[in-house]
Structure formats: structure tokens, C-alpha cells
Amino acid sequence: MTLRLIAVHAHPDDESSKGAATYAHYVDAGAEVLIVSCTGGERGDLLNELVGRDPMSRRDLAGLRRNEMERARDIVGFRHTWLGYQDSGLPDEGESVTETSFANVPVDVSAEVLVRVVREFRPHVMITYNEQGGYPHPDHIRCHEISRRAWELSGDPEAYPDAGEPWEISKLYYEEIFNAKRVNTIYQWLMDNDPNSPIIEQFLEIREWMTRRPYSGTASVNVGRFFDKRDDALRAHASQVSPDSSFFFWPNELQREAWPFEDYRLAASRVETAEFEADLFEGIEESA
Numbered sequence: 001m002t003l004r005l006i007a008v009h010a011h012p013d014d015e016s017s018k019g020a021a022t023y024a025h026y027v028d029a030g031a032e033v034l035i036v037s038c039t040g041g042e043r044g045d046l047l048n049e050l051v052g053r054d055p056m057s058r059r060d061l062a063g064l065r066r067n068e069m070e071r072a073r074d075i076v077g078f079r080h081t082w083l084g085y086q087d088s089g090l091p092d093e094g095e096s097v098t099e100t101s102f103a104n105v106p107v108d109v110s111a112e113v114l115v116r117v118v119r120e121f122r123p124h125v126m127i128t129y130n131e132q133g134g135y136p137h138p139d140h141i142r143c144h145e146i147s148r149r150a151w152e153l154s155g156d157p158e159a160y161p162d163a164g165e166p167w168e169i170s171k172l173y174y175e176e177i178f179n180a181k182r183v184n185t186i187y188q189w190l191m192d193n194d195p196n197s198p199i200i201e202q203f204l205e206i207r208e209w210m211t212r213r214p215y216s217g218t219a220s221v222n223v224g225r226f227f228d229k230r231d232d233a234l235r236a237h238a239s240q241v242s243p244d245s246s247f248f249f250w251p252n253e254l255q256r257e258a259w260p261f262e263d264y265r266l267a268a269s270r271v272e273t274a275e276f277e278a279d280l281f282e283g284i285e286e287s288a
Helices: 020-028 061-076 107-121 138-153 180-193 200-210 224-236 252-258
Strands: 004-009 032-039 079-085 125-128 171-175 219-222 261-269
Touching: 004 020, 004 107, 004 138, 020 032, 020 061, 020 224, 032 107, 032 138, 061 079, 061 224, 079 107, 107 138, 125 138, 138 171, 180 200, 180 252, 224 252
Parallel strands: 004 032, 004 125, 032 079, 125 171
Antiparallel strands: 171 261, 219 261
16 A cells, blocks of 8 residues: 655745755655645745845746745655635735735635545645644635635535545644754753854854744654755745754754654544654554
8 A cells, every 4th residue: 555645835945945855755665746836935035045046036936936836846755735825925914815826715615625625645644834824824724714614525426526525634733843942952962062163153043033932743753864855845935044054953953853853743634643642644544
């Protein structure tokens, strides 16, 4: 049986910053992995000065981000599809998103599009964001909402009857990769083994921010040997990631020693599971 995993993300680059090592791990193990990008990322910020010199970044940012997504796909080896919605951007407090953007499309409408993808791909595991969207971006929250709806209804023959043959997903996970336990563990490893490291100051700042993201994971997948591939995929999204980002790019040898995992929370399951898991497909082959 070929195992299949679908991960639903709001924008291109989210798949590389939130799970690329996991996707590479499962592709390497022979599973099929499909990444869904709900929007084109066309309202995201341009975070790389060098890319900003490229006329395409001003003329066709959406096209540039499609090209970047293709490079990330080829690096990791997953399959990819777009839902085709417009990026909602991150409006200032009190402002609303544009009328035609993803966050303004009714959940039932977008969920049907995702259900169609699910029924065609027939995944055993779905990964998406938690109830807060991972962070409160309107597209991330809508991504959670339509993913949860697809989990609930993709196997129901009466729901969206024109969207393909019903398919019931076995397990639903929320990504919990950026969490306080991970940062605290890496920080403590540095203090114990390399207290004069120049990156300790960076971790002090990140630790303060991460205290607002307490650890709620129920699955840690050991994917340390794919961290370099993850970083290469993230750098492929050059318009959205500063090449010297201290938030994303920590020394991989340090991470492999202290925390070689990407973390997830089991949100729902239709198969028996352990209290804590090291494999997102745990329990699925036994139930087949």
C-alpha cells in the first residue's frame, strides 16, 4: 500500500518553513506527498533586497512566486497544486481584507474545491494549521477552516456530490513546529555545550516570542537529516525569505543534536493511535 500525505498551506513558502523536512522524509520513505497552496502569495511582503532588484518582483510578483514554488517543489520532491485564490494580505487592525481575497470567500465554497483535491489524491493523512492558523493571518485561519471542513466531509457521499468519489482521511494533524519546548531545548543545549556561541543572543529574543506558543505536540518526527533540504527549499522562496534570517536559519548541526524533530498535534483520527507518536502514518497500515 502506498501511503499518501496531503498538507494544506495558505501561501507559497509556508510549506517550506512549516514541514519541508517532514515532506522530504516521507518522500524518501516512498510515500506520496501533495502540497496544496490556497493562494498565490501575491500580497506578501518582498523581504529580500536582492530579489527586489529583479523587475519581475514589481511587474509580476505572483508569477515570481509561482517560479519559486516550482523550485521548492523540485528540491523536496513533493507534488503540488494551487487552489487558485487571491492572497488576502495582512490588513492593519480595523481594516478588512479585499472582497475577492481568499479569506472573504465562504468556507463552503473553498472547502468544496479542497474536497475535490482530496478525493482525487486520496490521502491517508492531512496536515494543516491549528485553530489560530498558527498565527492570526486571515488566510491561515481560513486555511484551517476549509481543511477541517474537508476532513469532516470528504468521505460523506451526500456532501459535494459533484466533487468526486468520497474518500475518508484517516488522520488529521496540526503543525506545531515553532514551539517553546523546541526553542528552550536548543537554548539549553547551547548553554550546556557552547555558552559563548554568538547565536545565544538570537535565541534569547526568539525564546521570549515563543513563550506565547506553548508546546502542545503529540507527534515528533525525526527528520534531522533533511534539514539541509528544508533550508534549500525555503531559500528557493527568495522573495519571501531573507537569506540571513536568524529566525529561520539556525545551524543544522546544532538542531540535529538538540532537536532533530518537526512537531505535530493529532487533531482527529479514525484509526487507533498511541498517546505520543514518532510517525504520522502510525496505525494506518494496520487498519487497511
